Amino acid sequence: MTAPIISFRGATKVFPGRRRGGAGEVRAVDGVTLDVHAGEIFGVIGYSGAGKSTLVRLINALEPTTDGSVVVDGTDLTGLSEARLRPVRAGIGMIFQQFNLLSSRTVAGNVAYPLEVAGWSRARRAERVRELLDFVGIGDKADVYPSKLSGGQKQRVGIARALATNPRILLADEATSALDPETTADVLALLKRVNRELGITVVVITHEMDAVRSICHRVAVMEHGKVVELGDAYQVFSAPRHPVTRRFVASALKDRPSPAVLARLRERHPGRIVTVRVDEVSGSSAHVTHVLREHEVDGTIVYGGITEVAERPFGSLTLELVGSDAAVGAALAGLRAVTDVVDHGTAADPRDDASAVVHAPGNREGSDR
Amino acid sequence: MSWDQLGPLLWAAAGQTAYMVLVTLVVGGFLGLALGLGLYLTRPGNLLANRAVFAVLNVAVNVVRPVPFIIFLAVLGPLTRAVVGRTIGIEAFTFAMCVMATFVFARLVEQNLVSIDPGVVEAARAMGASPLRIIRTVLVPEALSPLILGYTFLFVGVLDMSAIGGYLGAGGLGDFAIVHGYRQYDWAVTGVVVVLIIAIVQLVQLLGNSLARRALRR
Numbered sequence: 188m189t190a191p192i193i194s195f196r197g198a199t200k201v202f203p204g205r206r207r208g209g210a211g212e213v214r215a216v217d218g219v220t221l222d223v224h225a226g227e228i229f230g231v232i233g234y235s236g237a238g239k240s241t242l243v244r245l246i247n248a249l250e251p252t253t254d255g256s257v258v259v260d261g262t263d264l265t266g267l268s269e270a271r272l273r274p275v276r277a278g279i280g281m282i283f284q285q286f287n288l289l290s291s292r293t294v295a296g297n298v299a300y301p302l303e304v305a306g307w308s309r310a311r312r313a314e315r316v317r318e319l320l321d322f323v324g325i326g327d328k329a330d331v332y333p334s335k336l337s338g339g340q341k342q343r344v345g346i347a348r349a350l351a352t353n354p355r356i357l358l359a360d361e362a363t364s365a366l367d368p369e370t371t372a373d374v375l376a377l378l379k380r381v382n383r384e385l386g387i388t389v390v391v392i393t394h395e396m397d398a399v400r401s402i403c404h405r406v407a408v409m410e411h412g413k414v415v416e417l418g419d420a421y422q423v424f425s426a427p428r429h430p431v432t433r434r435f436v437a438s439a440l441k442d443r444p445s446p447a448v449l450a451r452l453r454e455r456h457p458g459r460i461v462t463v464r465v466d467e468v469s470g471s472s473a474h475v476t477h478v479l480r481e482h483e484v485d486g487t488i489v490y491g492g493i494t495e496v497a498e499r500p501f502g503s504l505t506l507e508l509v510g511s512d513a514a515v516g517a518a519l520a521g522l523r524a525v526t527d528v529v530d531h532g533t534a535a536d537p538r539d540d541a542s543a544v545v546h547a548p549g550n551r552e553g554s555d556r
Numbered sequence: 557m558s559w560d561q562l563g564p565l566l567w568a569a570a571g572q573t574a575y576m577v578l579v580t581l582v583v584g585g586f587l588g589l590a591l592g593l594g595l596y597l598t599r600p601g602n603l604l605a606n607r608a609v610f611a612v613l614n615v616a617v618n619v620v621r622p623v624p625f626i627i628f629l630a631v632l633g634p635l636t637r638a639v640v641g642r643t644i645g646i647e648a649f650t651f652a653m654c655v656m657a658t659f660v661f662a663r664l665v666e667q668n669l670v671s672i673d674p675g676v677v678e679a680a681r682a683m684g685a686s687p688l689r690i691i692r693t694v695l696v697p698e699a700l701s702p703l704i705l706g707y708t709f710l711f712v713g714v715l716d717m718s719a720i721g722g723y724l725g726a727g728g729l730g731d732f733a734i735v736h737g738y739r740q741y742d743w744a745v746t747g748v749v750v751v752l753i754i755a756i757v758q759l760v761q762l763l764g765n766s767l768a769r770r771a772l773r774r
Contacts, residue, residue: 247682270686277684287679290773291697300693301683332773348683 191222192388193246197255200241215241217412228382228389230403232435238412239392243358247279248272277305280349284361286341288333294344295329301351319347339370359391363398375402396439400496408432420497425466442492442502452489453534458509464527467499474525482518484510569732576650576718584657591658592665603687620659625717628656649726653717660713664706668699701772708764712757
């Protein structure tokens, strides 16, 4: 395991209440202890107000901690003066939901800004700006003002600006939340490239599970200022433990039929309705095909989807099984041996399994790396 | 009096007005910008948040601004004497104009800075910029367009103030219109001065609008 580049130890941030005597104070971050490893893409997910934006601002000390400590790249930020914090901040790139570009400067002027702060010469700045704009794919926009750019282009400028001084860490605060789905995918791909080609550690704050699904190696789930779940992104997706995590996973993976959908499926399809899980452990749906053929049962896919989580296959398929009762029963037993199965029954004999979105126990250990 | 006699007097009055207005715009503009930045920066939650300093500056601006200028001249008398040496004449009058303009412009500057997206300031902080650099490279450039319009507004206010220069013997176009127009029942003279002032204001406003539009990168 690589060394941590960011370490939170009981990190706490309390905002004093508006009223006198500190009433109504807000514990935005509440005793968070976690490590972000060098070279990974780390996701922090939570609903608005969960404290994730404050957490990320502790990393570059835009907000000082009230209690606990934050160590970044070997430097303990606790109690450092504003003047001492400035060079630390300059070594950490940050991008924002609203891009936060200077409207009074051109694209090139925006990207050059951190270089001016760092005291680069004009010639070196110009060269570096050109290089960065080419890297993010907007080399032709150097002399344009931000107001003339699309959201995706603005975020590319934001990323170029954040990378200007060769930081080791990039903080992305809801960087894709103001973008349409297609542009979101482009920007996420760019962040992945930043991580892979430049070896920069990326911390992604988001309320969109899709962003986590497609690029994060590890993820922390936050609620009320606390980290309620932490782990490998694949593991968190495949075996969510906390209710908040389950809701996020359900929002990102729409592969499991809701009760209303199930009712319609049973109406439409007379056979036995079952949902089988497809993941790295149970393997591809080839196993399912094999089991069904063995027991001479016809399986028709009626719902579901298989996608990638952290670049590994994950999802579920809902099938209509048609065959003799005995054959279907045997096929179900055979399927249970290779993967998680949820039996939804038939229209005449519905089994409204509450575990339809929660996975049956048994395969848990197997999905851990 | 005939226009042959009035002409040179009108020129002299215009010169006095130009002196009063320009000095006030430079001094009041500069000090007002500084005071306005102070108000903005020390406001709770901002870059140099300081409740006490903000309260003092805020109250000072609120106390000075609403005082009618003709009364302000009298109230400021002792300070004017201490700084300028006398309480009448164009220098004493211009001093009072500078003080009032500083407070008026400070509020305009503050109001325009408040409209800047705090996210942009945060981004600059995240890049390691110091407060002084943020003032120079973020706050002023980002608010430049409304600041120019505010400064144009200040010009009209200052020209307005200068009209009562005659009260302290400072002369100027206002004094000329009163002495040679109003008191002589010569409406033509008053009319000419009014038209002249309107023309100047129109020109300056046009210039301000065009500069503000150029500063607005949209």
